[in-house]
Amino acid sequence: MNQKLLLGDEAIAQAALDAGLSGVYAYPGTPSTEITEYIQGSPEARARYIHSDWACNEKTAMEAALGMAYAGKRTLVCMKHVGLNASADAFMNTAITGVNGGMIIVAADDPSMHSSQNEQDSRYYGKFAMLPVMEPSSQQEAYDMVWAGYELSERVKLPVLMRVTTRMAHSRTTIVQRPAIAPRTVSFPEDRRSFILLPVFARMQYKKLIAVQPELQAASTDMGFNRFLPGSDTSLGIITTGIGYNYLMENFPDGCPYPVVKIVQYPIPQAYISKLVGMCNRVLVIEEGMPFVEEQLKGLVPHPAFTVEGRLSGLLPRDGELSPYLVAKALGLNPVVTGSVPDVVVNRPPALCKGCGHQDMYNALNAVMAQYENGRVFGDIGCYTLGALPPFKAIDGCVDMGASVTMAKGASDAGVRPAVAVIGDSTFTHSGMTGLLDAVLEKTPMTVIISDNSTTAMTGGQDSHGYGILARICLGLGVEEEHLKVLVPLKKNHEENVRILAGEVAYEGLSVVIFQRECVQTAARRLRAEKQNKK
Numbered sequence: 001m002n003q004k005l006l007l008g009d010e011a012i013a014q015a016a017l018d019a020g021l022s023g024v025y026a027y028p029g030t031p032s033t034e035i036t037e038y039i040q041g042s043p044e045a046r047a048r049y050i051h052s053d054w055a056c057n058e059k060t061a062m063e064a065a066l067g068m069a070y071a072g073k074r075t076l077v078c079m080k081h082v083g084l085n086a087s088a089d090a091f092m093n094t095a096i097t098g099v100n101g102g103m104i105i106v107a108a109d110d111p112s113m114h115s116s117q118n119e120q121d122s123r124y125y126g127k128f129a130m131l132p133v134m135e136p137s138s139q140q141e142a143y144d145m146v147w148a149g150y151e152l153s154e155r156v157k158l159p160v161l162m163r164v165t166t167r168m169a170h171s172r173t174t175i176v177q178r179p180a181i182a183p184r185t186v187s188f189p190e191d192r193r194s195f196i197l198l199p200v201f202a203r204m205q206y207k208k209l210i211a212v213q214p215e216l217q218a219a220s221t222d223m224g225f226n227r228f229l230p231g232s233d234t235s236l237g238i239i240t241t242g243i244g245y246n247y248l249m250e251n252f253p254d255g256c257p258y259p260v261v262k263i264v265q266y267p268i269p270q271a272y273i274s275k276l277v278g279m280c281n282r283v284l285v286i287e288e289g290m291p292f293v294e295e296q297l298k299g300l301v302p303h304p305a306f307t308v309e310g311r312l313s314g315l316l317p318r319d320g321e322l323s324p325y326l327v328a329k330a331l332g333l334n335p336v337v338t339g340s341v342p343d344v345v346v347n348r349p350p351a352l353c354k355g356c357g358h359q360d361m362y363n364a365l366n367a368v369m370a371q372y373e374n375g376r377v378f379g380d381i382g383c384y385t386l387g388a389l390p391p392f393k394a395i396d397g398c399v400d401m402g403a404s405v406t407m408a409k410g411a412s413d414a415g416v417r418p419a420v421a422v423i424g425d426s427t428f429t430h431s432g433m434t435g436l437l438d439a440v441l442e443k444t445p446m447t448v449i450i451s452d453n454s455t456t457a458m459t460g461g462q463d464s465h466g467y468g469i470l471a472r473i474c475l476g477l478g479v480e481e482e483h484l485k486v487l488v489p490l491k492k493n494h495e496e497n498v499r500i501l502a503g504e505v506a507y508e509g510l511s512v513v514i515f516q517r518e519c520v521q522t523a524a525r526r527l528r529a530e531k532q533n534k535k
């Protein structure tokens with residue numbers, strides 16, 4: 001019996017490797033990044049030539065994985081929850097094409113928004129696409145579910161969505177591994193038409209998706225992950241989802257007195273829910289994320305026979321992460337663990353690192369923008385978003401990856417002058433390039449600043465697809481050569497940078513200014529690694 005101490009993310013990665021993975025496709029995003037990094041660092045994955053390079057964005061990742069699943073191999077796609085939005089077109093259509101080889105899509109949700117712009121719940125996407133969803137309550141369950149997920153995926157010929165949340169992804173425990181199996185060989189779908197989503201074929205495929213739903217419902221009781229746990233006190237019935245089960249059981253170390261339905265696989269197991277509401281007229285739903293189960297259970301009109309409580313009723317907070325403490329309060333228990341942060345932890349606002357090139361870029365930009373009364377700067381997502389905070393207070397927006405360019409364009413179309421976008425190199429190749437093409441084609445008066453630190457710094461310094469080719473990409477998209485400037489953000493260049501940037505911002509047309517200097521953290525890591533390699 002082989003045991004390993006692994007993070008939830010790593011347990012998923014290890015399980016995929018053991019279950020014959022042929023390729024992982026992903027774009028970094030907290031709390032999902034460690035899945036792909038684990039596979040990238042695995043000697044076994046290297047020896048087996050398992051694909052693990054980062055993709056440009058989540059949509060390209062999803063589609064490449066679909067291609068691998070088309071060819072009969074087992075594949076994994078990983079992203080943070082908002083990445084599922086970026087790949088939603090491909091994701092929704094994977095449910096219509098179905099798969100040939102096993103495909104697991106991991107969406108890592110971030111309740112409480114530790115490092116995200118919202119706290120959406122990916123289970124809604126699973127229901128929307130009518131796909132099976134797995135939501136492990138422990139790291140071991142995550143490991144086992146990857147195996148079971150591939151088997152289910154290959155049996156019903158559909159991708160499986162695995163939803164994890166921050167605490168599950170980022171806490172560590174011992175995992176019991178299974179003996180590894182060989183990867184699948186190349187095979188093709190039986191029906192060549194299934195992947196051709198012309199309406200005539202897509203209609204057939206959609207009917208198949210509807211027809212398989214009873215089998216998915218049966219799987220959510222037969223596969224043994226969801227459970228009905230009897231309890232002697234039927235004054236309350238409890239439904240937990242995902243990690244909510246742990247939070248409940250932490251409050252009942254000697255066993256829960258109430259009957260419990262533990263849900264970790266969807267569709268929601270109707271048989272277990274019926275059994276619970278048949279014996280309890282008050283039900284508490286403990287779920288991490290949005291009130292997904294609670295809302296469905298409640299329906300539109302109050303049920304005469306039972307009341308449902310949870311995040312919607314106010315017994316649990318409507319937003320933010322759950323904890324054993326909050327669950328104890330909802331149950332009217334004396335919390336074993338308190339929810340307060342010890343006094344020794346002093347809150348301090350996040351800031352750019354000392355010596356970071358984004359600072360010099362913002363100093364130059366602020367000097368230029370000070371000359372205008374009504375100019376606006378649209379920021380984007382990355383370390384440079386911290387330019388919104390003091391001392392810079394340099395940006396007026398940050399919405400989703402790539403939106404700096406397109407929002408600046410819209411504002412410019414509305415007459416805002418100057419309209420400036422600030423975007424990082426990785427975010428630019430993720431979603432900024434297409435917006436820039438719109439602006440090129442319409443000759444929109446605006447300036448796009450690409451703050452190029454040659455890495456994807458915010459998520460830990462992964463490779464950036466634009467490395468060394470950003471200027472060529474911009475020229476290729478049609479940016480005028482005389483209005484494409486490359487500057488080095490250093491203190492000693494400040495006056496010169498302000499002068500050049502001011503000229504481009506004043507230009508009544510489209511300009512791009514690339515501020516290029518490597519992230520100091522990535523540079524330090526690179527130098528350390530180079531030193532190590534020389535030894």
Ligand SMILES: Cc1ncc(C[n+]2csc(CCOP(=O)(O)OP(=O)(O)O)c2C)c(N)n1
Nearest residue numbers: 029083381382383424425426427456457458
């Ligand atoms: C759709 C989506 N995918 C992933 C992320 C996670 N994420 C936030 S910023 C970022 C990239 C930042 O890289 P870059 O633009 O180069 O800026 P840097 O952090 O290096 O300054 C990523 C991957 C996200 N917020 N949204």
Ligand code: SF4
Nearest residue numbers: 353356383457519520
């Ligand atoms: S990690 Fe790099 S890009 Fe991010 S703030 Fe620090 S130096 Fe700047």
